[in-house]
Amino acid sequence: AAALDLAVIGGDGIGPEVTAEALKVMRAATAAAGDAEIRATEYTLGAAHWLATGETLTDEALEQLRGHDAILFGAVGAAPNDTRIPSGLIERELLLKLRFSLDHGVNLRPSRLYPGVPSPLAHPGDIDFVVVREGTEGPYVGNGGAIRTGTAQEIATEVSINTAFGVERVVRHAFALAATRERRHVTLVHKHNVLVHAGHLWRRTVEAVATEHPDVTHDYMHVDAATIFMTTDPARFDVIVTDNLFGDILTDLAAAVTGGIGLAASGNVNISGTAPSMFEPVHGSAPDIAGQQKADPTAAILSGALLLEHAGRPEAARRINEAVYADIAARGGAGGGADSGAVRSTAEIGDAIARSV
Amino acid sequence: AAALDLAVIGGDGIGPEVTAEALKVMRAATAAAGDAEIRATEYTLGAAHWLATGETLTDEALEQLRGHDAILFGAVGAAPNDTRIPSGLIERELLLKLRFSLDHGVNLRPSRLYPGVPSPLAHPGDIDFVVVREGTEGPYVGNGGAIRTGTAQEIATEVSINTAFGVERVVRHAFALAATRERRHVTLVHKHNVLVHAGHLWRRTVEAVATEHPDVTHDYMHVDAATIFMTTDPARFDVIVTDNLFGDILTDLAAAVTGGIGLAASGNVNISGTAPSMFEPVHGSAPDIAGQQKADPTAAILSGALLLEHAGRPEAARRINEAVYADIAARGGAGGGADSGAVRSTAEIGDAIARSV
Ligand SMILES: CC(C)[C@H](C(=O)O)[C@@H](O)C(=O)O
Ligand SMILES: CC(C)[C@H](C(=O)O)[C@@H](O)C(=O)O
Numbered sequence: 050a051a052a053l054d055l056a057v058i059g060g061d062g063i064g065p066e067v068t069a070e071a072l073k074v075m076r077a078a079t080a081a082a083g084d085a086e087i088r089a090t091e092y093t094l095g096a097a098h099w100l101a102t103g104e105t106l107t108d109e110a111l112e113q114l115r116g117h118d119a120i121l122f123g124a125v126g127a128a129p130n131d132t133r134i135p136s137g138l139i140e141r142e143l144l145l146k147l148r149f150s151l152d153h154g155v156n157l158r159p160s161r162l163y164p165g166v167p168s169p170l171a172h173p174g175d176i177d178f179v180v181v182r183e184g185t186e187g188p189y190v191g192n193g194g195a196i197r198t199g200t201a202q203e204i205a206t207e208v209s210i211n212t213a214f215g216v217e218r219v220v221r222h223a224f225a226l227a228a229t230r231e232r233r234h235v236t237l238v239h240k241h242n243v244l245v246h247a248g249h250l251w252r253r254t255v256e257a258v259a260t261e262h263p264d265v266t267h268d269y270m271h272v273d274a275a276t277i278f279m280t281t282d283p284a285r286f287d288v289i290v291t292d293n294l295f296g297d298i299l300t301d302l303a304a305a306v307t308g309g310i311g312l313a314a315s316g317n318v319n320i321s322g323t324a325p326s327m328f329e330p331v332h333g334s335a336p337d338i339a340g341q342q343k344a345d346p347t348a349a350i351l352s353g354a355l356l357l358e359h360a361g362r363p364e365a366a367r368r369i370n371e372a373v374y375a376d377i378a379a380r381g382g383a384g385g386g387a388d389s390g391a392v393r394s395t396a397e398i399g400d401a402i403a404r405s406v
Numbered sequence: 407a408a409a410l411d412l413a414v415i416g417g418d419g420i421g422p423e424v425t426a427e428a429l430k431v432m433r434a435a436t437a438a439a440g441d442a443e444i445r446a447t448e449y450t451l452g453a454a455h456w457l458a459t460g461e462t463l464t465d466e467a468l469e470q471l472r473g474h475d476a477i478l479f480g481a482v483g484a485a486p487n488d489t490r491i492p493s494g495l496i497e498r499e500l501l502l503k504l505r506f507s508l509d510h511g512v513n514l515r516p517s518r519l520y521p522g523v524p525s526p527l528a529h530p531g532d533i534d535f536v537v538v539r540e541g542t543e544g545p546y547v548g549n550g551g552a553i554r555t556g557t558a559q560e561i562a563t564e565v566s567i568n569t570a571f572g573v574e575r576v577v578r579h580a581f582a583l584a585a586t587r588e589r590r591h592v593t594l595v596h597k598h599n600v601l602v603h604a605g606h607l608w609r610r611t612v613e614a615v616a617t618e619h620p621d622v623t624h625d626y627m628h629v630d631a632a633t634i635f636m637t638t639d640p641a642r643f644d645v646i647v648t649d650n651l652f653g654d655i656l657t658d659l660a661a662a663v664t665g666g667i668g669l670a671a672s673g674n675v676n677i678s679g680t681a682p683s684m685f686e687p688v689h690g691s692a693p694d695i696a697g698q699q700k701a702d703p704t705a706a707i708l709s710g711a712l713l714l715e716h717a718g719r720p721e722a723a724r725r726i727n728e729a730v731y732a733d734i735a736a737r738g739g740a741g742g743g744a745d746s747g748a749v750r751s752t753a754e755i756g757d758a759i760a761r762s763v
């Protein structure tokens with residue numbers, strides 16, 4: 050069998066620390082599963098790289114990235130108070146540019162409340178759902194502008210673009226995923242009573258795809274109502290399919306109710322296989338704790354498991370998920386913080402999980 | 407002093423029941439405060455009216471509504487499974503048309519966790535903030551469309567329109583409101599790292615208005631991060647200012663963490679006084695329990711207090727707020743449900759509050 054050829058973009062802040070642990074665990078699981086080795090090529094990109102070179106993502110780097118089987122991504126972005134970097138520049142010209150250039154139409158964001166992890170909810174219930182977020186359309190397309198900027202007559206617009214092509218592929222993916230799960234249920238989240246045109250495209254697509262999956266049930270929820278259920282009864286959700294912006298909002302909320310973004314993994318998937326998919330923790334670069342071995346690498350490690358599963362290595366992925374599950378249970382809570390006695394370093398958490406895969 | 411001349415739009419479902427109680431309580435508080443009487447004119451509008459007449463809001467009705475001092479609004483909308491009514495039609499052609507036609511640029515949505523009301527959060531803390539939501543712009547303008555509808559080449563767009571005029575007035579209102587509060591803090595919620603043009607207009611406006619309020623502090627939060635803090639530390643918020651769509655999403659979430667939308671009040675305010683402002687509970691028409699005296703009228707009653715305050719009757723408003731506060735405390739929880747022994751009817755709750763204003 051062929052080696053798995055990965056690009057690793059550690060990025061800024063805690064990004065390099067957590068991807069290092071993810072890679073360590075992925076290699077251990079690869080060995081345990083008897084899979085062919087992982088080859089990793091590091092790419093230095095992000096806010097620090099921009100400060101040093103003025104470059105976000107060159108055409109050459111993008112072409113090189115295309116040559117890999119998959120990308121493991123840490124986090125990018127400078128400290129919020131670092132005024133040398135135009136706000137949002139790195140996010141747009143690196144992270145979003147990768148998602149758009151590599152056609153990551155399906156953004157998978159599983160949410161699960163692990164036993165022993167404290168939720169901010171008093172009665173969280175048994176939370177285990179996946180948000181399937183569209184990744185290349187909606188208000189994220191960068192289509193907008195402003196006139197008379199800085200005057201009392203300024204007008205600024207943002208255009209959400211939604212295509213049958215983009216909506217259909219993500220909806221199909223959501224139904225196919227739901228068909229493999231126990232509850233086999235898809236919830237479309239949108240705001241079609243206000244965003245009529247985009248909303249109707251989404252609804253019609255869901256109705257059409259649903260006819261191909263008689264074994265999968267489905268319902269609809271406005272995004273505002275979805276935030277209510279996310280706090281009062283998140284266990285009701287199985288698979289949520291939604292647009293790029295609503296998915297962004299709901300997955301942070303989902304991460305919060307399942308114990309914080311220290312555990313939330315994600316996969317930016319190119320479903321047609323025309324370019325590598327990219328796997329990243331939902332959390333940011335946390336510059337305030339960077340380089341101190343304080344970050345929890347669990348979200349990056351779980352993203353590594355998603356990567357291996359996507360790369361056709363389900364056994365290695367399963368080993369990681371189970372090792373993480375056991376590690377979290379032993380912590381008595383996320384991150385091994387206040388309640389659990391000793392606080393472990395980033396590498397210690399990675400080592401412990403790597404040992405038990 | 408002159409009578410207060412109100413238009414009352416009960417609407418559909420539980421709307422007429424809850425506005426009846428609000429009016430009852432407002433009249434009792436008016437008498438207790440020694441204010442001039444309230445005159446109320448009922449307007450029959452909503453889904454049932456549309457089914458009977460094919461009309462949502464005629465030019466004549468809109469003109470008549472303009473003649474009143476303020477509008478008390480219940481709820482509109484048919485049952486979700488009522489296929490006779492195009493989805494979202496009543497919301498857009500009645501509710502949103504009123505907000506836009508009457509220039510309700512400032513949508514005030516206070517969130518407070520009353521003592522004794524159960525929150526879904528394990529440690530909610532002392533929640534007391536106001537969301538100041540823009541009401542006439544953003545993705546709510548109805549500017550969008552679709553081509554090649556129903557084909558594999560369909561493209562649907564939604565355009566968010568943001569003007570210096572609209573943003574500045576709502577930001578000014580938020581800072582002025584914050585200046586009257588104890589913590590004097592404004593948080594701008596947006597997503598300027600992605601929605602660059604609209605986001606920069608909002609940020610620049612906040613920075614400019616902030617210079618006029620050296621006593622008010624301010625910060626910025628992305629909407630996705632705001633949902634996290636809304637569940638992990640909602641007590642941190644004082645005044646949130648945000649756009650129409652983010653405000654819609656955040657206020658449902660805020661209502662959830664403060665014990666449900668049965669208590670959430672709102673005011674759609676025309677700050678220039680060119681048309682009447684409109685006050686409404688955040689909840690919907692709940693057709694499943696309509697006409698059964700099961701609805702909690704508290705959100706409508708609190709909306710009535712906002713109306714009276716806006717109409718220059720702070721004493722009557724204060725009496726209502728205190729009576730509601732006492733009533734909720736005596737319930738041992740919102741709605742007087744399972745925990746509190748007897749379940750009261752809609753009218754019984756209204757009567758109890760009216761008696762103690
Ligand atoms: C950093 C930002 C551009 C990004 C997004 O909005 O998608 C992030 O919030 C996420 O959810 O991955
Ligand atoms: C009914 C709907 C159009 C409305 C909105 O989106 O503003 C509602 O959700 C609200 O928050 O008042």
